[in-house]
Amino acid sequence: MFISSEKEQKLLPAVDAKLSLTPFSTRSNLDYQGDALPVSESQDSISTPTIYTDVSVVPEHEKNELEQSIVTIEGEIVRLRKKERSLDKKRRDALNKILDTKGSIRVFCRLRPLISSVKRRNDEPISVWEENIEVKYLGSRKDFRFDKVFRQAATQDDIFEEVEPVIRSALDGHNVCILAYGQTATGKTFTMDGTNDQPGITPRALEALVHQASLEKSCAFTFSMSMLEVYMGNLRDLLGPKAPYRSQESLARSNLNIQTDPKGLVEIEGLKEVHFSDLSKAKWWYAKERSSIHFVDKLICISSLMRITISRSGNDLKAKSEVSKMWMVDLGGSERLLKTGATGQTLEEGRAINLSLSALGDVIAALRRKRGHVPYRNSKLTQILKDSLGDSSKVLMLVHISPSEEDTGETFCSLNFANRARAVETNRELPEDINKQRQKQIREIAQDMRDAEEECQKVRQQTQEAEILLSKMKQLFSAAYELHGNREKTPRSPSANESIPILTSSLPRFMTSTVASRQRQSAAEKKLSSVQFSGSQSFCFSDSRLKTILQDYNKRPQETVVKSPKCSSLEANKAPFLRSRMVTSSDSNLRVALNRHSHRRRMSDLI
Numbered sequence: 001m002f003i004s005s006e007k008e009q010k011l012l013p014a015v016d017a018k019l020s021l022t023p024f025s026t027r028s029n030l031d032y033q034g035d036a037l038p039v040s041e042s043q044d045s046i047s048t049p050t051i052y053t054d055v056s057v058v059p060e061h062e063k064n065e066l067e068q069s070i071v072t073i074e075g076e077i078v079r080l081r082k083k084e085r086s087l088d089k090k091r092r093d094a095l096n097k098i099l100d101t102k103g104s105i106r107v108f109c110r111l112r113p114l115i116s117s118v119k120r121r122n123d124e125p126i127s128v129w130e131e132n133i134e135v136k137y138l139g140s141r142k143d144f145r146f147d148k149v150f151r152q153a154a155t156q157d158d159i160f161e162e163v164e165p166v167i168r169s170a171l172d173g174h175n176v177c178i179l180a181y182g183q184t185a186t187g188k189t190f191t192m193d194g195t196n197d198q199p200g201i202t203p204r205a206l207e208a209l210v211h212q213a214s215l216e217k218s219c220a221f222t223f224s225m226s227m228l229e230v231y232m233g234n235l236r237d238l239l240g241p242k243a244p245y246r247s248q249e250s251l252a253r254s255n256l257n258i259q260t261d262p263k264g265l266v267e268i269e270g271l272k273e274v275h276f277s278d279l280s281k282a283k284w285w286y287a288k289e290r291s292s293i294h295f296v297d298k299l300i301c302i303s304s305l306m307r308i309t310i311s312r313s314g315n316d317l318k319a320k321s322e323v324s325k326m327w328m329v330d331l332g333g334s335e336r337l338l339k340t341g342a343t344g345q346t347l348e349e350g351r352a353i354n355l356s357l358s359a360l361g362d363v364i365a366a367l368r369r370k371r372g373h374v375p376y377r378n379s380k381l382t383q384i385l386k387d388s389l390g391d392s393s394k395v396l397m398l399v400h401i402s403p404s405e406e407d408t409g410e411t412f413c414s415l416n417f418a419n420r421a422r423a424v425e426t427n428r429e430l431p432e433d434i435n436k437q438r439q440k441q442i443r444e445i446a447q448d449m450r451d452a453e454e455e456c457q458k459v460r461q462q463t464q465e466a467e468i469l470l471s472k473m474k475q476l477f478s479a480a481y482e483l484h485g486n487r488e489k490t491p492r493s494p495s496a497n498e499s500i501p502i503l504t505s506s507l508p509r510f511m512t513s514t515v516a517s518r519q520r521q522s523a524a525e526k527k528l529s530s531v532q533f534s535g536s537q538s539f540c541f542s543d544s545r546l547k548t549i550l551q552d553y554n555k556r557p558q559e560t561v562v563k564s565p566k567c568s569s570l571e572a573n574k575a576p577f578l579r580s581r582m583v584t585s586s587d588s589n590l591r592v593a594l595n596r597h598s599h600r601r602r603m604s605d606l607i
């Protein structure tokens with residue numbers, strides 16, 4: 001068996017299964033190296049003369065051949081894993097480059113659909129374009145620019161399409177922060193949590209994390225979740241023992257300390273952390289948190305935060321932290337206070353939330369401007385998020401606005417806040433040609449990323465297949481040499497002419513070689529001494545036990561690719577894996593290309 005890349009498979013001569021003949025080409029090194037073969041090499045390969053030989057010959061085999069095969073496949077698995085890591089690194093680097101080119105801190109705006117009870121007017125106060133919004137307020141117009149504007153018709157899928165690469169980046173080792181901001185009833189919770197029919201960012205993110213982690217075989221992931229809320233500068237653990245009901249007094253009493261270690265990593269002392277490895281558990285905890293939020297007095301101004309901690313082990317991300325965090329933040333708004341003419345405690349709440357939002361705006365603005373001093377210490381919110389807002393973190397702020405004319409004042413305030421966070425003045429946007437160049441660059445890197453991801457998927461599949469094969473061969477070995485009384489730890493190497501009596505005698509008579517086949521076999525062996533598993537390693541293809549294993553193996557049903565959440569880059573996972581296989585000779589003059597069907601047919605000849 002040889003596991004090849006699609007490119008290489010295209011280069012191979014077709015196998016005529018009916019003739020029971022297998023073409024041999026004179027090229028030997030088919031080892032997949034990930035890079036496209038030069039055109040001249042490809043042509044050379046196609047025009048190579050083909051020699052045919054009968055591969056149904058079953059030569060006598062010896063114990064050391066099987067041992068050698070096992071060693072070869074083990075080596076192949078090591079090589080494939082290395083390749084997978086290198087392709088994954090290429091994919092990670094490309095994704096990071098895309099996100100950095102787009103901006104590691106981006107501000108989006110989502111316009112809520114008009115609620116039917118509100119009458120539509122002809123002179124609507126808000127005009128929307130792809131990257132800017134114009135608002136008519138108090139007789140003047142103001143233009144606000146964003147990294148992207150989501151119109152009223154935008155779906156949860158549209159939102160997640162922009163968010164998903166950032167979530168992937170969290171799995172790659174970057175800290176991530178997704179914040180929803182806006183006036184009450186503009187759709188913050190709808191965007192972050194959504195409904196059963198239209199799930200929002202958080203449930204989709206949980207699904208994407210668990211799904212993606214299940215695909216990664218080169219490293220193991222563990223996840224944990226914490227939830228808290230910030231009320232007037234106090235932190236409350238939502239998963240803590242006394243979480244369910246909230247009153248102003250209990251909220252004011254609860255407090256957790258924020259600790260920052262010398263490396264700048266933030267930890268919240270005593271914050272409950274629950275671990276989850278599958279989606280059902282993640283959803284259970286998430287639902288628990290949502291139900292506790294349900295009891296909130298709507299007039300209490302609270303920001304609720306959810307932290308997902310992602311730990312990786314067994315990878316080679318030497319430069320990256322092995323732990324990354326993803327924050328989902330639903331920021332409280334303060335406009336109710338203005339509307340209700342609040343006094344006393346409520347006014348205090350309003351001041352506290354304004355302070356914390358204003359501090360957040362200052363921090364994001366400083367980071368976007370790449371200023372030396374970033375004022376993290378000005379609020380609890382910015383202290384908590386400190387290690388997830390700066391450095392190599394990815395930040396998305398989604399500002400929500402209402403289309404109603406009666407909300408224009410609030411809309412104006414929210415957009416001003418967003419503009420400050422964005423820290424880009426309207427007249428200082430990138431010139432058109434530079435912007436186009438940037439878009440082109442992003443498209444090119446995105447293509448590289450998709451290519452690397454597709455190749456990585458293939459290699460991952462190949463590794464899994466090789467592992468199955470290895471396990472079957474090991475089973476065979478122990479059945480033949482250990483269960484039959486010969487329990488040597490390291491099987492002795494038999495001499496060249498020595499057969500394997502235990503195994504041979506355990507085979508049905510029709511599977512043992514006949515005189516004629518032995519004659520054919522010795523003739524074939526002159527040409528075909530061994531076959532390559534890859535370009536660099538070889539094992540004995542003519543071993544009937546291996547044939548049997550390969551036959552079983554090829555007969556097994558195709559593994560289904562688990563469907564991913566609706567998201568762009570994960571779509572690549574659905575790319576079908578080409579399952580034709582090759583077995584190649586290590587003899588530089590010989591190569592056997594077996595596709596699945598011809599191989600199966602020849603195997604069936606033996607049974």
Ligand SMILES: Nc1ncnc2c1ncn2[C@@H]1O[C@H](COP(=O)(O)OP(=O)(O)OP(=O)(O)O)[C@@H](O)[C@H]1O
Binds near residue numbers: 186188
């Ligand atoms: N894009 C949208 N499409 C359809 N319905 C929406 C959308 N945005 C918001 N809604 C609906 O509008 C209502 C208010 O939305 P939501 O509760 O999410 O607002 P909010 O900003 O979170 O409010 P609060 O500040 O009170 O938490 C909900 O019924 C929600 O389903």
